[in-house]
Amino acid sequence: MIHQNDQITKSPDLSIKIGSLVLKNPVLLASGTCGYGTELDGLLDLDQVGGIIVKGISIRPRPGTPPPRLVETPCGLLNSIGLENVGIESFLRDKLPWLRNVKTSLIVNILGNSVEEYSEIAKKLDGAEGVKAIEVNISCPNVKAGGIAFGTDPEAAANVTRAVKKATDLPVIIKLTPNVTDITKVARKVASAGADAVSLINTLLGMAIDIKSRRPALANVFGGLSGPAIKPIALRMVWQVVRAVDIPVIGIGGISTSDDALEFLMAGAKAVEIGTATLIRPSTAEDVPADIRDYMEANSIQNLEDLRLPE
């Protein structure tokens, strides 16, 4: 009898596995919108989040692009930060110790100007205590070298994937760009090159013009569009990639609520990342898993896989 009661009242299981990476829930903080974690201290209980993907790290510190770096658009945000970051040495020395004390999975986003650079950073992270996985940025639209150059060429994307996989035993997530004609082509290539998972989408290349000054609104002219405006595109691409590869897919793009996250999980994403929404409401990534749990309870759904729509 007791056993039966247990079955009935058992609360939904929100934990997931991506390769050897175990997450307590499927809601991650997206790179570039959560700093190095400390910035959110006191505003978001990181222990309640499935994982944190810290700001993209390069071999050397990068100063980023000149301002203006931001433009607000209807339901969206255009940015060109230019991958400003402290560099791998400072990350390991100054940022990682604090992050080790957080009870959530730490994933480090990396970027490089060459295959060798990606490989070198991955090696440095391989032995770093506390790092649970690597997300590889081959999709930033705001830098000329590296970034998107790797993400739009399936062959180059596969080369980066192989190099990073060779450099580390950590699970490797490849973050894909939507700025291609067929995202499944790159997804298939990186999957066969050994990626443990793919995350998508990075921002969509866009621009705005300031009609008062009659100049492009961003100093970099083009920027990456994020926020609720891009959600339908992101969802469509996640749906496509889920059906094209056998590795886990992490959905990103305009997710601000559990309703948004559920759409991605129904499309077949194993997990989701919260990006721009954290900038607006820092506690979003804490609220979303709680609300997903409520939805599952209300609908008697026990496992996240059961959310996925039939083919």
Add this chain to the structure above:
Amino acid sequence: MPKFDIPAEIVEQTQLAHGIFLLTVEAPAIQNSANPGQFCMLEVKYNNSRDPLLRRPLSIYKTQANGHISFLYKKVGKGTRLLSKRRPGEIVRVLGPLGQGFRLIHDRPCILVGGGLGIAPLLLPAERIKQSGKLVILIGAGNASEIPTIEDFSGLTRYFHVATEDGSLGQRGMVTDLLAQTLQEITGMAQIYTCGPWPMMKAVYHIARKKNIPCQVSLEATMACGIGLCLGCAVPKSDSREFLHVCKEGPVFDADQVNWEYTQ
């Protein structure tokens, strides 16, 4: 430093002049830990609307012991227009107090230089400095209607001067004229605190530098998060190719950290 993201009840929303508003909210936690020169991010959208997407950064103008914080702001776009339509009793989400405020120095005469609504972050430091030392307040604007709250400042010191470009209030001319005049009368060390349009702050900085007077500036930038997550509010540094971030290292900087030649 503790930060809070709280739903705050509006207790006052007053239009003081054309397009200029004073908004007061009840946010005791923020009021209690706010320092002069800090700011808050205010949610301007209604309910679950996602447009406008971003919060708006506003300097803390005034605080009261009863937990009230006031913001002095100008209706400049969609966000502030929506904010200006909010009425007492309604709830607005406020994140704060944010950033590094003014570093107050008490051993020398302090000169506050405000341009237009750049006076907003200067009232709190003025009130603090008044308690401990010599305070000079210089305010400039295009015309009198742009600075409807100068009475909050005029009673704080007898060294209070106003300049307007059209002569509708105080001396006709620029606030930098007032600064030059003041500095002629001050012998020995002084400290300048300034906020206003970029060209004004740049001119204030040049005057200060010539006289070797330290100058703190409160900068403004387009922001998304206000807490150092997005790095969007970058301003070029004077001594390298790197950037200052207005929300986290600022909004108040030593003026010589800033590359004043940079124009957006």
